[in-house]
Each structure stands twice: as structure tokens, then as C-alpha cells.
Amino acid sequence: MISKTTIDQVFETARLEEVIGDFVQLKKSGSNFKGLSPFTDERTPSFMVSPVKQIWKDFSSGKGGNVVAFLMEHEHFSYPEAIKYLAKKYNIEVEETQRTDEQKQEANERESMYLVSEFAQKHFAEMLWETELGKAIGLTYFKERGFNHDTIKKFGLGYCLDQWDGFTKSALDQGYKLEYLEKTGLTIVKENPQNANDPKKFDRFKARVMFPIHSMSGRVLGFGGRILKNDKKAAKYQNSPESEIYHKSKVLYGxxxxxxxxxxxxxxxxxxxxxxxxxxxxxxxxxxxxxxxxxxxxxxxxxxxxxxxxxxxxxxxxxxxxxxxxxxxxxxxxxxxxxxxxxxxxxxxxxxxxxxxxxxxxxxxxxxxxxxxxxxxxxxxxxxxxxxxxxxxxxxxxxxxxxxxxxxxxxxxxxxxxxxxxxxxxxxxxxxxxxxxxxxxxxxAAKSNEPEQKAFEVVKNEATVEKVDVQYELERKIIEILLLYGGETEEFEDLELKESEEGDLILEPISIEAKVFEKIFLDLQDDEIELANDNFRKIYYKLIEALNQTEEFKLSGFLASQDQDIVSEISSIMMEEEKYILHNWERKDIFPKDKKLGVAQLTSETILTLRCFLIKKRMLALQDGTKESTADHRETLEEIMNYLHLNKLLNKKLNRVLS
Incomplete structure (x- = not known):
């Protein structure tokens, strides 16, 4: 396990734009950066990086997150591997406990294949530099090609000894599973007619100099091996076979x-x-x-x-x-x-x-x-x-x-x-x-994309209008306000429900000063409103807790301690408006109003709109109840009328006209 101190230091030090810049060409776009999506095939940039928020969003694939989420998505790192990669990039010492054999076995298949490949690269390099045969054959060949020691070490070049199973035995002795040695193609496994429980095992790259093939982030994906003996039956060069981690068509050497x-x-x-x-x-x-x-x-x-x-x-x-x-x-x-x-x-x-x-x-x-x-x-x-x-x-x-x-x-x-x-x-x-x-x-192209149509079949074109989920959008807006302005103190105009001299219910405005997160929390608590969306509800309580515990809320610090599904959801919310920057509205003399100019108004209107929506939803539920039963509905109708009156008052406050 990696210590929390190391993880905190990594998030504090790593710069998202620098890390992503190693994989994607980024260009300045206002306070952000934009580039081509690394996840889809596109020619117009839809990938946005925010250095201020330290989050990214890919609008073409819908993916998003922080620096660790990018490495997990792009390089298929596990969380610990992403932290180690960043620690190495920024020269941070990683504090961790030793992996036990049990933990090695529990590692998933993909990670296990990476671990085996990493071990193989170190083993082949060791054979090159520390064995007599390695130095006499492998090292001599590389020197004849004109490569100096620094270059050989930099590219991780190595040598697989001229033994049938020298590498395989070494890997098995170190606790690596035969299953993953075979899946990475490092070991060829064949049935043993004499003993079904003990298959025959051969090193694929026997007597070859080794060229490790790395991903863009430096992970060992596979190998290329060149034979040095004059063997007409053997191919001059041999590559690792296709595997879960190595796809020839998607990799470039170097x-x-x-x-x-x-x-x-x-x-x-x-x-x-x-x-x-x-x-x-x-x-x-x-x-x-x-x-x-x-x-x-x-x-x-x-x-x-x-x-x-x-x-x-x-x-x-x-x-x-x-x-x-x-x-x-x-x-x-x-x-x-x-x-x-x-x-x-x-x-x-x-x-x-x-x-x-x-x-x-x-x-x-x-x-x-x-x-x-x-x-x-x-x-x-x-x-x-x-x-x-x-x-x-x-x-x-x-x-x-x-x-x-x-x-x-x-x-x-x-x-x-x-x-x-x-x-x-x-x-x-x-x-x-x-x-x-x-x-x-x-x-x-049109023919290949044309759907097959049966003879005399009538095709009806129906315009489909996507229905807006009002409650989802309002709850999403509440999370966005908390993320952007939760810790800020604002002057709010609140509403107090009172009875007039004539006996009518009225909403009387009062002015209060409060932090944005306190206002939202108290308003939702007073109305006994629970966010309906599971993700938003989870994020809401985590945000309220974080904002309540610290004077200075930092988004990057908050995201560092969250699960990746929450990080992805928050990134989508935070970067939603950034996609409009891609359209360069300013060039068309359209200047969107900065919503920060009216945080108090935005907060109050969002809560009021949610109240109105839930009141209307409750009224409809009560009306449906009266249709299903023949009992006396006077109390229900009175409740509906009270809700109707309250809804009218709230909409009046929102300057909305009700039909």
C-alpha cells in the first residue's frame, strides 16, 4: 500500500497540463488548454484541460477526471501504478509496504501481465550485463551496431540466454505465474504426453538480443528479439504475440x-x-x-x-x-x-x-x-x-x-x-x-452505411425529442454551485412564510449573510429534501462534510481522496461550460455573462426552482390518488390547494407567470 503522505504529495506536486502534455499536444485556449481527444478519432479539438481546477474533460467520449483518472483511462494503470508513475516523473519518493505473494496473486490479469513484462525486461538486461555469455554475445553485438553503454541502458536492451527455459525458470522461482508468462508470449507452453500436470515450457526469445517495446508512458508492453545465430529455420526478428497489453497496430517503437x-x-x-x-x-x-x-x-x-x-x-x-x-x-x-x-x-x-x-x-x-x-x-x-x-x-x-x-x-x-x-x-x-x-x-461509403431495407417496407421518420429530466438538472446545478462557490460568504434574500392580517399566507423577504454551502444545506434540510440521484447524493454529503471541516476548500485536494467514479462525475459537472469555449463565441461578438456576478441569486433561484418542481410533483401524486379511490377527498383537496398557493408564491418570487 502507498502511504497517504506520498499520495498527498503527488497530488500537490503534479501539474495536470504537464502530464497530459506528454501524451497530447495542448494549445492555450483562454485560461485552459485544448487538444485532440486521445480516446476517439477526431480532427476538431474537443479535449479540454483546466490548470486552475486541475481536471480534464473529453467531450467526444464523455470521459473526464483528475491527473490520476487520465493515466488510468489512457494507460490502463491501476490507481497505485498511476501514483507511482507521477511520483517517478516528479522525483517523489514512494513510501509503501512490501507486496506479499498473496497480493501479487490478487492482482488482476492485466496488471499481472505488466508485472511479468517488467520483470522480463530487468531479467534480460541483467543477463546482458552480468553474465559472461551476455557480455560476449549480446553486448558485443550492440557495440558493433555502434551503441554506447548509456544508450543500451536507456532503451533497456537485453539478452535472452541460449537456454531452453532459463528465463521461464527464473520467473517461476520469483513467484510469477506460468499463466501470465504464456499470455504475454514470453513462454511457449506445450502439452507433455508423459505428464499432463507438468507441461513443457520454452523461452520464446532463446538466444536473441532483446528490444523492449514501451507504451507512451513507459510501460513494457512486449519485446522484439533478434537472433544472432545463423539458423535458416528461425526468423531473424521475432515480436511478442498479440496479447491483452500488446497490440502491434497500436504501438510505435520509441x-x-x-x-x-x-x-x-x-x-x-x-x-x-x-x-x-x-x-x-x-x-x-x-x-x-x-x-x-x-x-x-x-x-x-x-x-x-x-x-x-x-x-x-x-x-x-x-x-x-x-x-x-x-x-x-x-x-x-x-x-x-x-x-x-x-x-x-x-x-x-x-x-x-x-x-x-x-x-x-x-x-x-x-x-x-x-x-x-x-x-x-x-x-x-x-x-x-x-x-x-x-x-x-x-x-x-x-x-x-x-x-x-x-x-x-x-x-x-x-x-x-x-x-x-x-x-x-x-x-x-x-x-x-x-x-x-x-x-x-x-x-x-453511403452504400456501406446504408441499412438494409426490405421490399415495400415503409419507413416512417419520427422526430424524437429528448425529454429533459428537470430534477436531475437542478440537482446537478446544486453540486456545481457547491464545487465552485461552496466556501464563499454571500448576502442572501431569504423568504419567511407568514400569515397576513387578513389571514392569508405570504412570503416575507429577509436578508441573511451565510456561506453558500450552509444556505443550501439548511434550505434542503428545512424542506426535508433528499437528492434523488445516487451519485449526486453521495457527492453532496462528501462536499458538505469537506466544506464544513476546512476554511479553504481546494478542489484538487478533495478529488485526491475520492473514488474514480466520483472524480469523473465532478469533472463532467465542472467542465460542462468549458465546451462552449471551443466554439470561440468572442470571435462572433457574443460575450457570455460571468455567472459569478450573481452567486447568491443563482443559489436562491436553483433551490426555489427545485422546491417548485417537487411541490408540483407532490400535487400530481395527490391528484392521482383521488382518481384511484372513491373515499372522501376533502382533506387531500385542501392539501393540494395549500400546495397550489405556496407554488404560486414561490413562482411569483421567481418572476414566473403560472397558467
Missing amino acids: IYYAKQAIAKEDNCFLVEGYTDVIQFHQRGIENVVSSSGTALTPEQIRLINRLTKNITVLFDGDAAGLRASLRGIDLILEQGMNVKVCSFPEGEDPDSFAKNNELEEIESYLSENAKDFIQFKANLLAKEAANDPIKRADTVRDIVNSISKIPDGIKREIYIQECAGIMNVSEGVLFSTLAQITKKGRSE
Whole structure:
């Protein structure tokens, strides 16, 4: 268990905008920050971060919370793991009791798989540095590749000994379960015909140098292993299989080490292999990632998209590889990103080029040779088409097809103009071709989304109007007022029910000074009103208790001690109005009134409106009761009339006219 002192220090020190900034490119928006949602595929920012409130809200997915909630949602951390991650980031010493074997067993499956992967990375690194075979084979290989000791340690590189089950035995001896060793793919388990209770166990990465694959937050998800022996039957590179924690299509090698540099440089270099990334990083170019030998996927591109809109794809001089990689460019364009392409001289790849040149030379080469994708593709395909008119026409169509992937209309037009100049074709023809491709794409998309309709079936379009839950909205507003202004002292105009000289009930205004939370609590208590929504009721009592115990209420401190479901609910309430900032009303000369100007009025009107709603609800219930029974209803009718009169007085106070 992590001590409360550590948890409090973490929440006190951690800055939400800094932590989220490691995963999402944030831009200033008034007093807040905004960015693209890390949870959905979007092109218009709907993700808001409030440094003042230290909470975030993703309006596209509905998720929200504090700094720990973000890490739990985005990185699938458990609560303790999120605290440890933040403690490590801010150099805070974690006070905790030792995990027992029983606690290890109780850890959920996903967490157990992370723990096994973490152990594996440390084990392989230990074998590399502390065994004779590791140093003679693994370390020698890395040094031959040009990696220095600091780089090897930074990337957590290692070696799996040439033993059938050396790693597996070590993990089992340390108390890790075979079930999770198999699920992470670190151990291959096969049936034993001689003994069903003792299956055969093999290390998947036997005799390979190891490249740990990290998530954006630095968790070990899986491994890539390169064999060093000349074995024709074995694959040169082997990756961890797909698992609960490792999905090849959603991971980029090196993203953990590159994310800050990508955001800072506002550009990401995309290469093919592990050693390309490491070699560039060692030379001083850190904004580089790899798709780890797999075909580029939309999920991988979206990882980069959170940090920058600019990608520079680096190819080696292999012509066949160039053509195959062009397909990835179209995927990048579809995500609305800017693409540049740079190829190295024939016989060179990013690894060898970085190894054989100094930083200044590499930077100069990239700057001079990185071309816009349209120039690169046109030049490459034009060489192949040469004097063949049919091939040339196909080349033009291929380029226009790539341009059609770009979501931005202005960019599409500029690229069409550029293509016309390079390929010596009129803009009119290219625009016409673009229109045909776009129309065909829309038509196919419409067909695939069109629901199947039976013959002669009549489809009735009914306008559905979502009914507003008045009580829910009012209770939500009460929680919002408590969160924003609960500890403030205000001058309230209260109402006292009195009997006039004529014997009529009247509401007489009186002025009182009180804290907002005291006013709300006493009003609801006087009317014996209990919040109907379970979440709001839970939050309400926790807030009243917190506001009553402290002179200075801090939202971040309050959230630190709450369950994640409460944190999420509070974030939704607190950030609700922030979404209107996304619309930039000020640009349209619309200036919303600051509700803080009338806290007392807002509080009183919300409570009065809730009273009126509950009175009306009670009257309707009494009326329904008179219909169901034939008994004498004079007392009930008198009660209804009293409620009706009180409702009229309250609505008069609210300046509302009743029919």
C-alpha cells in the first residue's frame, strides 16, 4: 500500500497540463488548454484541460477526471501504478509496504501481465550485463551496431540466454505465474504426453538480443528479439504475440523516448526498425519512432497526431521498399496530417547513415532532401512512366487519388495546382478527376452505411425529442454551485412564510449573510429534501462534510481522496461550460455573462426552482390518488390547494407567470 503522505504529495506536486502534455499536444485556449481527444478519432479539438481546477474533460467520449483518472483511462494503470508513475516523473519518493505473494496473486490479469513484462525486461538486461555469455554475445553485438553503454541502458536492451527455459525458470522461482508468462508470449507452453500436470515450457526469445517495446508512458508492453545465430529455420526478428497489453497496430517503437521531442520540434521522423530509432536518438535526433517492421496503421498515426501534425517518413535507398511504403503515406494524409518524405542514398538506411555521419551532417541532409509527398511521389512515379503515355496517365491518377485522401479542401486545391505543374497536365483535368474520385468514394461509403431495407417496407421518420429530466438538472446545478462557490460568504434574500392580517399566507423577504454551502444545506434540510440521484447524493454529503471541516476548500485536494467514479462525475459537472469555449463565441461578438456576478441569486433561484418542481410533483401524486379511490377527498383537496398557493408564491418570487 502507498502511504497517504506520498499520495498527498503527488497530488500537490503534479501539474495536470504537464502530464497530459506528454501524451497530447495542448494549445492555450483562454485560461485552459485544448487538444485532440486521445480516446476517439477526431480532427476538431474537443479535449479540454483546466490548470486552475486541475481536471480534464473529453467531450467526444464523455470521459473526464483528475491527473490520476487520465493515466488510468489512457494507460490502463491501476490507481497505485498511476501514483507511482507521477511520483517517478516528479522525483517523489514512494513510501509503501512490501507486496506479499498473496497480493501479487490478487492482482488482476492485466496488471499481472505488466508485472511479468517488467520483470522480463530487468531479467534480460541483467543477463546482458552480468553474465559472461551476455557480455560476449549480446553486448558485443550492440557495440558493433555502434551503441554506447548509456544508450543500451536507456532503451533497456537485453539478452535472452541460449537456454531452453532459463528465463521461464527464473520467473517461476520469483513467484510469477506460468499463466501470465504464456499470455504475454514470453513462454511457449506445450502439452507433455508423459505428464499432463507438468507441461513443457520454452523461452520464446532463446538466444536473441532483446528490444523492449514501451507504451507512451513507459510501460513494457512486449519485446522484439533478434537472433544472432545463423539458423535458416528461425526468423531473424521475432515480436511478442498479440496479447491483452500488446497490440502491434497500436504501438510505435520509441514513442516513450520521443514524445517530448516530437511536441517540441513539431515534427516526427518515422523509420522502419528498432536500430534506426536508437541510432538516431544516440546522435541527438530524438523525435523519431518506428512502426517496428509492420505496415503502418491508422492507430499508430493517431498516436503521432496527438503530438504533432507533421510527419517526415525516412526510407532507405531500396526502390522496392519505397513503392511499398507509399501506401502508408495515403493513410497519413487521411488523418489530415502533413507529410514529407526523405530517402537516403542507395545502400544506406537511417541506421547506417546516422552511424556514419555527425549530427550537423544528418540535420543538413534531412533539411535539404525532405520533400513534400507530392513532389516525392511525382518524381518517383514519373521516372518509371518515362515516355509511356498510359503509364504516365496512371501515375497522374495515382497522385490525384492520394490528394483525394486529404480532408482539407484548401490543401487539396494547392496540391492539385502543384501536381499540374510537375506532371504538365491542366488543372481543369485534374480537378475533374479529383471530383470523380471523391464522388465515387462518397457513393461507396453511403452504400456501406446504408441499412438494409426490405421490399415495400415503409419507413416512417419520427422526430424524437429528448425529454429533459428537470430534477436531475437542478440537482446537478446544486453540486456545481457547491464545487465552485461552496466556501464563499454571500448576502442572501431569504423568504419567511407568514400569515397576513387578513389571514392569508405570504412570503416575507429577509436578508441573511451565510456561506453558500450552509444556505443550501439548511434550505434542503428545512424542506426535508433528499437528492434523488445516487451519485449526486453521495457527492453532496462528501462536499458538505469537506466544506464544513476546512476554511479553504481546494478542489484538487478533495478529488485526491475520492473514488474514480466520483472524480469523473465532478469533472463532467465542472467542465460542462468549458465546451462552449471551443466554439470561440468572442470571435462572433457574443460575450457570455460571468455567472459569478450573481452567486447568491443563482443559489436562491436553483433551490426555489427545485422546491417548485417537487411541490408540483407532490400535487400530481395527490391528484392521482383521488382518481384511484372513491373515499372522501376533502382533506387531500385542501392539501393540494395549500400546495397550489405556496407554488404560486414561490413562482411569483421567481418572476414566473403560472397558467
